[in-house]
Amino acid sequence: MKFLHLIGSHLRHKKLRTALTLLSITVAFVLFGFLSAIRQALVGGVQMAGADRLIVRNKISIIQMLPESYQARINRIPGVDFATHQTWFGGIYQDPKNFFMQSPVVPQEFLKMYPEILLSPAESNAWLQTRTGAIVGRKTAERFHWKIGDQVPIQSTIWAKEDGSRTWVFDIVGIFDGRDKNTDTTPLFFRYDYFDEARRYQKGQVGWYIIRIHDPAQAAAVAQRVDAEFANSPAETRTEPEGAFIQAFANQTGNIVFIVAAILSAVFFTLLLVVGNTMAQAVRERTGEFGALKAMGFSNGQILALVLAESCLLAIPGGAFGLSLAWLIIARGDPTHGLLPMFYLPAHDIFVGLGISLLLGLGAGIFPALKARRLQVAEALRRL
Amino acid sequence: MSENPSSNGLLVEIVGVEKIFQRGAETIHVLTHLDLQVRAGEFLALMGPSGSGKTTLLNLMGGLDRPTEGTVTVAGERLDQLPDRRLAAWRARHIGFVFQLYNLLPALTAERNVELPLLLTPLSKAERKKHVDTALAVVGLSGRARHYPRTLSGGEQQRVGIARAIVTDPTLLLCDEPTGDLDRKAGDEILDLLQALNRDYGKTIVMVTHDPHAAARAGRTVYLNKGRLHHEPVQ
Numbered sequence: 001m002k003f004l005h006l007i008g009s010h011l012r013h014k015k016l017r018t019a020l021t022l023l024s025i026t027v028a029f030v031l032f033g034f035l036s037a038i039r040q041a042l043v044g045g046v047q048m049a050g051a052d053r054l055i056v057r058n059k060i061s062i063i064q065m066l067p068e069s070y071q072a073r074i075n076r077i078p079g080v081d082f083a084t085h086q087t088w089f090g091g092i093y094q095d096p097k098n099f100f101m102q103s104p105v106v107p108q109e110f111l112k113m114y115p116e117i118l119l120s121p122a123e124s125n126a127w128l129q130t131r132t133g134a135i136v137g138r139k140t141a142e143r144f145h146w147k148i149g150d151q152v153p154i155q156s157t158i159w160a161k162e163d164g165s166r167t168w169v170f171d172i173v174g175i176f177d178g179r180d181k182n183t184d185t186t187p188l189f190f191r192y193d194y195f196d197e198a199r200r201y202q203k204g205q206v207g208w209y210i211i212r213i214h215d216p217a218q219a220a221a222v223a224q225r226v227d228a229e230f231a232n233s234p235a236e237t238r239t240e241p242e243g244a245f246i247q248a249f250a251n252q253t254g255n256i257v258f259i260v261a262a263i264l265s266a267v268f269f270t271l272l273l274v275v276g277n278t279m280a281q282a283v284r285e286r287t288g289e290f291g292a293l294k295a296m297g298f299s300n301g302q303i304l305a306l307v308l309a310e311s312c313l314l315a316i317p318g319g320a321f322g323l324s325l326a327w328l329i330i331a332r333g334d335p336t337h338g339l340l341p342m343f344y345l346p347a348h349d350i351f352v353g354l355g356i357s358l359l360l361g362l363g364a365g366i367f368p369a370l371k372a373r374r375l376q377v378a379e380a381l382r383r384l
Numbered sequence: 385m386s387e388n389p390s391s392n393g394l395l396v397e398i399v400g401v402e403k404i405f406q407r408g409a410e411t412i413h414v415l416t417h418l419d420l421q422v423r424a425g426e427f428l429a430l431m432g433p434s435g436s437g438k439t440t441l442l443n444l445m446g447g448l449d450r451p452t453e454g455t456v457t458v459a460g461e462r463l464d465q466l467p468d469r470r471l472a473a474w475r476a477r478h479i480g481f482v483f484q485l486y487n488l489l490p491a492l493t494a495e496r497n498v499e500l501p502l503l504l505t506p507l508s509k510a511e512r513k514k515h516v517d518t519a520l521a522v523v524g525l526s527g528r529a530r531h532y533p534r535t536l537s538g539g540e541q542q543r544v545g546i547a548r549a550i551v552t553d554p555t556l557l558l559c560d561e562p563t564g565d566l567d568r569k570a571g572d573e574i575l576d577l578l579q580a581l582n583r584d585y586g587k588t589i590v591m592v593t594h595d596p597h598a599a600a601r602a603g604r605t606v607y608l609n610k611g612r613l614h615h616e617p618v619q
Contacts, residue, residue, distance in 0.1 A: 002503055002509070003503060005492075005496065006489075006492070006496075006500070006503065009489065009491035009492050009496070010491050012491060013490060013491030288485075288487055289487070289489050291487070292481075292483065292487035292489075293500070294448075294472065295446065295448060295475065295479075295481045295487075296475070296476060296481070296500055296501045296504070296548075297472050297473060297474075297475040297476020297477070297479075297501060297504050298472065298476075298504065299468075299469055299472040299473070300468065300469075300472070301469075377443075377448040377449075378439075378440075378443045378448050378449045381448075381483065381487070
């Protein structure tokens with residue numbers, strides 16, 4: 001601690017240079033925080049996917065339907081606890097920009113399959129009592145200021161009703177919360193029986209099945225049995241763990257993790273050069289000072305430590321400030337208003353960010369520190 | 385006092401020292417067959433023309449450089465045999481340097497500059513402050529402790545340099561052209577201070593200078609010419 005004043009003195013002495021370098025570090029870490037939140041929003045569902053849940057979809061494509069009659073057969077397959085289904089509704093509320101997912105479900109089965117969906121018993125009962133009833137996640141409810149009792153018209157881009165209209169009106173009977181931070185509270189779920197009766201075509205067809213299995217360790221075996229059950233049928237199936245299914249969705253926008261990593265690598269490499277240049281300049285212009293310190297008795301190791309500490313004193317606060325700013329911006333919510341429902345900066349990424357700032361400090365400072373360490377005292381004192 | 389001279393009262397013993405520098409293909413003999421003794425409590429001036437090896441000799445005495453041949457013994461320690469890490473620690477304990485261009489850290493106040501050598505000791509913050517205040521009082525700069533070097537005159541900066549050199553109560557003070565960058569008046573004040581340190585505090589001082597006026601303040605003067613030591617001026 002007694003060296004802290006010495007370490008920080010040069011940074012305080014060169015205020016403009018320090019401020020500009022700090023600013024570049026801060027901006028880089030704001031970007032890091034933002035990209036981390038975007039990555040989390042796109043792949044977070046993968047992390048939250050149930051280890052004991054499998055998804056059964058049409059082997060040809062996710063947009064091809066499966067018969068509702070498959071449910072009974074799936075329920076009989078060894079290893080299966082129970083199955084339910086969902087279908088992509090693809091609706092629009094007022095404006096295409098107001099995106100959020102909607103899906104018809106069988107209420108009791110759905111709530112049993114997803115215990116992370118928290119709905120009060122009263123609201124659950126109301127849903128069972130109301131044919132046109134829908135439950136909506138709290139994020140979407142707050143976004144559009146919906147409350148229980150509201151009627152919400154949604155325009156489907158896919159499903160026409162018997163009367164030809166594409167406007168489906170739902171009664172909000174419940175607002176659900178998520179058990180975990182990562183639980184998506186943007187979707188709207190309504191009753192499948194209402195949907196199937198009212199839709200004009202593809203009656204008795206569903207989008208995909210969700211299976212709860214007894215033993216997650218048997219996932220691969222159960223998946224094989226499910227697909228074998230429907231092999232050589234008009235609608236063959238492909239069964240996979242829920243995480244892989246969600247990952248496949250995320251991969252449709254490209255390999256997000258790779259893209260984010262590539263961008264951040266380029267940014268931090270450039271930053272390393274910037275901070276490294278700052279430190280190299282700082283050491284070059286203080287050759288005489290380091291000579292004087294060595295003459296006083298500072299060892300080569302202490303000089304190395306002083307330069308590294310100065311570099312870290314620049315990098316770590318800059319990184320921390322950038323991450324703090326990112327956190328504040330991200331806390332305001334999904335900037336796309338619906339496309340990134342789980343938009344937040346995970347604590348893990350904050351710690352990773354701080355770790356990167358430390359590595360940045362060490363990486364940027366190591367070569368100048370070694371140079372200062374190697375300075376011959378007599379030679380350094382001649383360079384005044 | 386913290387000096388530990390040999391049994392014959394010698395603080396510095398340089399015997400048969402050669403110093404050769406290699407500059408590419410060129411070999412430069414800076415010091416040749418040099419013998420020098422400095423007694424504890426002495427004020428010695430080292431004079432000579434530019435390039436005669438004065439600073440090199442001073443650096444050898446201060447453990448900043450090693451001789452190519454010969455031995456350098458200061459305060460009973462063979463500097464030519466000490467490993468680098470121990471040499472740094474030895475320097476911190478025994479040597480106080482005063483540089484021609486002061487070599488103060490511009491980002492630190494006068495008192496923080498004076499404190500620097502004390503950071504290498506186990507003294508507490510309060511103890512360091514006490515030593516710093518004492519050193520600044522000795523050089524007459526108690527009222528300028530919080531000033532940065534850029535707001536001090538040349539003479540004041542050199543006095544801060546001297547305070548820094550004496551704050552650890554070193555065995556030996558090595559001064560490299562301490563008045564070289566000062567006008568006559570400021571230079572005389574510095575020389576007065578060095579004389580007082582020698583006379584009143586018993587500090588052993590070796591001062592490199594090319595100025596006969598400064599050398600006259602010392603108790604003894606030796607002369608370097610083309611790397612060889614003389615005890616009389618060389619014409």
